[in-house]
Amino acid sequence: AQTVTQSQPEMSVQEAETVTLSCTYDTSESDYYLFWYKQPPSRQMILVIRQEAYKQQNATENRFSVNFQKAAKSFSLKISDSQLGDAAMYFCAYRRSSGGSNYKLTFGKGTLLTVNP
Amino acid sequence: GAVVSQHPSRVICKSGTSVKIECRSLDFQATTMFWYRQFPKKSLMLMATSNEGSKATYEQGVEKDKFLINHASLTLSTLTVTSAHPEDSSFYICSATERRGGIDEQYFGPGTRLTVT
Numbered sequence: 001a002q003t004v005t006q007s008q009p010e011m012s013v014q015e016a017e018t019v020t021l022s023c024t025y026d027t028s029e030s031d032y033y034l035f036w037y038k039q040p041p042s043r044q045m046i047l048v049i050r051q052e053a054y055k056q057q058n059a060t061e062n063r064f065s066v067n068f069q070k071a072a073k074s075f076s077l078k079i080s081d082s083q084l085g086d087a088a089m090y091f092c093a094y095r096r097s098s099g100g101s102n103y104k105l106t107f108g109k110g111t112l113l114t115v116n117p
Numbered sequence: 118g119a120v121v122s123q124h125p126s127r128v129i130c131k132s133g134t135s136v137k138i139e140c141r142s143l144d145f146q147a148t149t150m151f152w153y154r155q156f157p158k159k160s161l162m163l164m165a166t167s168n169e170g171s172k173a174t175y176e177q178g179v180e181k182d183k184f185l186i187n188h189a190s191l192t193l194s195t196l197t198v199t200s201a202h203p204e205d206s207s208f209y210i211c212s213a214t215e216r217r218g219g220i221d222e223q224y225f226g227p228g229t230r231l232t233v234t
Contacts, residue, residue, distance in 0.1 A: 109159070
C-alpha cells in the first residue's frame with residue numbers, strides 16, 4: 001500500500017521569506033502523480049501543484065515549486081516570498097496514474113504553516 | 118474552472134435521526150466522486166468511492182449501512198448518515214473527478230460540518 005509521510009506537523013515562516021515543506025512517500029509503482037493541496041481556515045481544499053512521476057522537470061506554479069527526487073521518493077514544496085495568505089494546512093498526496101478515475105488520493109497528515117508578519 | 122458544491126454547508130441534527138449531504142459537480146460530469154471525513158486538525162480520511170450507476174466502494178472500517186452513498190447521476194452524489202450519533206459529528210468533504218487533458222483531475226467541495234446533538 002502507498003503511504004505518504006509529512007514529518008513536520010507545524011512550520012512557520014516570516015512574510016517574504018522562503019519555506020520548504022517536506023514529504024516522502026512509499027510506492028512500488030513507477031508511474032504516479034504527486035500533489036500538494038492547501039487547506040486554509042475555510043477548509044476548502046485547493047490544489048497548489050501537481051507533479052507527474054515520469055517527468056524529470058520539477059513543477060512550478062508562480063511562487064510555488066517542488067523538489068521531486070524520484071529515487072529518494074521525496075517531494076518537497078518550496079514557497080517563495082511567503083505571503084500572509086499562504087497560511088494554511090498543507091497536504092501532500094499521492095495517486096496512481098493508470099486505470100482511470102477510480103484511483104484515490106492518499107494524503108499525508110499535513111503541515112500547518114504559519115506566516116508571521 | 119470546475120466547481121463542486123456541497124449542501125448543506127452546516128447541519129445540526131438530533132441523535133438517532135438521519136441526515137443527507139449532497140455533492141454536485143456544477144459544470145462538468147463526474148463519473149467518480151469520493152467522500153472523505155476530516156476530524157479537527159487531521160488529514161482527510163477516504164470513506165468511499167462512488168461511481169455513477171453502481172454501488173459505492175467503501176474503505177475498510179467504514180460501515181456501509183450507516184453511511185449510505187448514492188450516485189444517481191453524473192453530477193450528483195449523496196451521503197446519508199443514518200441513525201446519527203454524536204461520534205458521527207465531523208467535517209465531510211466530497212470530491213469529483215473530471216478527465217481533462219488526459220489527466221483525471223479531482224476537485225473538492227467546500228465541505229459540510231455535521232453536528233449531532
